[in-house]
Amino acid sequence: MNLKLELFVLPVSDVDRTRAFYEKAGFRLDLAVDVSDDYRVVHLTPPGSEASIIFGKGLTTATPGSAQGLYLVVTDIEQARAELVGRGVEVSEVFHDGKGVFFHGHDAGDVVHNGQGQERIVGPHPERASYGSYATFSDPDGNGWVLQEVTQRAPGR
Structure with a gap:
């Protein structure tokens, strides 16, 4: 059985600012969906990685910056x-x-x-x-x- 860690949820305070930072760092944008004012999802992958990050609004109760x-x-x-x-x-x-x-x-x-x-x-x-x-x-x-x-x-x- 393979168990692959492929996604990590980042706690953030400003979705657009965070997206711009990771895109500037060279992460590939895989998905960006605005479901509602209370639920947004951005999914990015570092260059060459099989694991990705996801962040947004309404995804986690963790304190922004705590990862x-x-x-x-x-x-x-x-x-x-x-x-x-x-x-x-x-x-x-x-x-x-x-x-x-x-x-x-x-x-x-x-x-x-x-x-x-x-x-x-x-x-x-x-x-x-x-x-x-x-x-x-x-x-x-x-x-x-x-x-x-x-x-x-x-x-x-």
Whole structure:
């Protein structure tokens, strides 16, 4: 049995502003339906992804901006960051976690100890190890995204 995660609901406050942000970031518009003043749906897919996001009005009771740690896996972190920045998206500098391989959070600065055993250091992972380099950005409501560089996966993946 395959269980494919293909859709994530984002809590947002302004549908049109959010749609413009994700389209500017290069997400493909799959569907936009205005059923009524109280029910709107926008469905977009990141470039190269099988998973999509959906947001709108009347879809969720979650607080706008409360979705955090949404990972977008890329094969070249510097190229992906440059493309987003070129599209007008504010993206952090590339960084790596000096004490592990799974970073979460949006702290800024050259070295940040986040109290959870993580150490954010500016620059890609020194060996460019898969799962080791990151950059972050947020949508207009503060929903937080993480770019993660993966160049080699475990066998069978």
